[in-house]
Amino acid sequence: MREAGQLDPFDDLDVLADQYARARSGADRRAGRRLRDDFVRDALPFAGRLARRYRGRGEPADDLEQVARLGLVKTIDRYDPERGSFTAYAILTITGEIKRHFRDHTWGVHVPRGQQDRVLEFVQARAVLTAELCRTPTVAELAARLGLEEAEVLGAQASAAAHSTESLNAPLGDHPNGAEVGDLFGAEDGELTLVDDRTTVENLLCELPARERRLLALRFWGNRSQVEIAEELGISQMHVSRLLSRTLSWLREAMLSDVTPPWTASGPPDHRVLVTAGADGVRAAVHGEIDRDNANQIRRELLSAAGSCGSGRTLVVDLSRVPLLSAAGIAMLNAVHEVARARLLTFRLTGVQPYVARVLVIAGLRNLLAE
Template sequence: MATSATQDHISVNRSGKGAAPGASDSSLPLVEETHRVAPQDARRLSKLFFERLSVLEEGTAEYQYARNTLIEMNLSLVRYVARRFRSRGQEMEDILQVGTIGLIKAIDRFDVLLENEFTTFAIPYITGEIKRFFRDTTWSVHVPRRLQELRVDLARAREELEERGIPEPSVADYAAHLELGEDEVIEGLVACNGYDAGSIDRPIEAGGGDKQQTGLVADLIGDEDPALALAEDLQALKPHLAQLDDRERTLLELRFGAEMTQSEIGKELGLSQMHVSRLLSGAYATLRSRLLAET
């Protein structure tokens, strides 16, 4: 008999009353509000449903009723396992959905003849499915599985080393603790950077009790300064400019320093615009050839 906490939600089929919809000869209880079935009742009822499921033909209405009821009654196992992963930064709803897949796999593969406790059988399936979800979908950058597993070992090693009084373990500390080569530890530490990626559009908050948005991470990312390339070019030109004659240097100074046009330079120096153009072209060619000779 069910306990008083759940008796109101379970009715045993007798003479066809309370049978599962579409089942002509059901010997299963009709479980209403399966989410309110107590764990101890869920274990007892699960055994009954598994025994019946093993002899039912797959695809029949009674088979589907038994299987669906088993899933719903044992969702508490999924919630129990999912709580272990609530600090992983993923939505609990997603974790519960993945854990439910593990529960369904356990139900489909459970053999009641082996007389194992279903809870003991199902929890590894649920846990494995959730861990696979984190391993395969939460890495921002895809890395080999061995490095994904090494990340877990490094995290555990850090906790153990901190307990021993080493707050910031070195590569050598990790290597000695895990009995690995330092190169492998370095590779694992680098791979850890691919686990989580933050958006460059996330706000930067000021310290202190009252956090205020002061900008975005993107604002801190440097960009190429075009003036830097110009400064490098000028430094490369300096020794070659010194080798030009006075008139060529004057022309370049008026053209680029004073930003005068060729007509204005011609009036300033008493030369025609055509003559100024030829002189500037000659100076450009001289500087270009000397710079190319350097490179």
């Protein structure tokens, strides 16, 4: 039907349809059938393009293209040039056939058409809300978005789960004995042996302090590294390591004991403050990191040391054994300095390690460093 130089139907199907309609009007039955077959063959790429829009929805591409081609044949047989554009009519007919195929042939159980449409709206709304909220939306949020009752949303959710089913007689991979999926039902579940242990661990976790529970959650449920946990909690990585070791040791002991041992936070102390009095004043040597967890305790001990030092004397804080000083530690030292100045004491920091010294200089406490 198409001669050299004519437009490709993929570019302008309406031109080809108009030529077909005019040629068909004066042709006999045999010639009309040939013209129809030629038109169908020339328009097949258009049907294939519409079918490809629905790829990735669980149906084979060949099946979708076959449905689109049948829709194209229906379009050509029903086309009336007086009613408007052939392309617009073809799009409506072919896409309608494809959607009808999804409704009638892809559901595992029979679901009324109205419920099928509601399921499609539910699936789309759930995807949009999940992207907006960065979490799975609740039933109430879905109901508000769709303008439905919560019971209707639950019904759509149940129907969506019935869209795709799997046969119990489906082969189980490349099993040498030809096993089927149904053979898995009733088999021994190895996870059952862990039920008691999981229940025990859940109860023990409730007895831990809030910080230790959060630490375990970040490490084992959030897959966070010790460095990331340290930044989250505002403590050092070494402190995180100690807390994890201490907590896991307690859990291990509690799991193996008939009586739950008390949580005493046993283990090496996070810090020590050794105070010695001299002729010129008091010297307080701090051992260990100073962070948010122990800054208040160290402040109390240094203020106690300042209270034992008479006016006009010197309070020297030895930081030679302090490898790390957090923001809480800086605030603590500044508070002790203010109290010492109010009591007419000379306050000095000595033995400061290079890293800690840089932190103090950045914080504006250079004047406290002993020459």
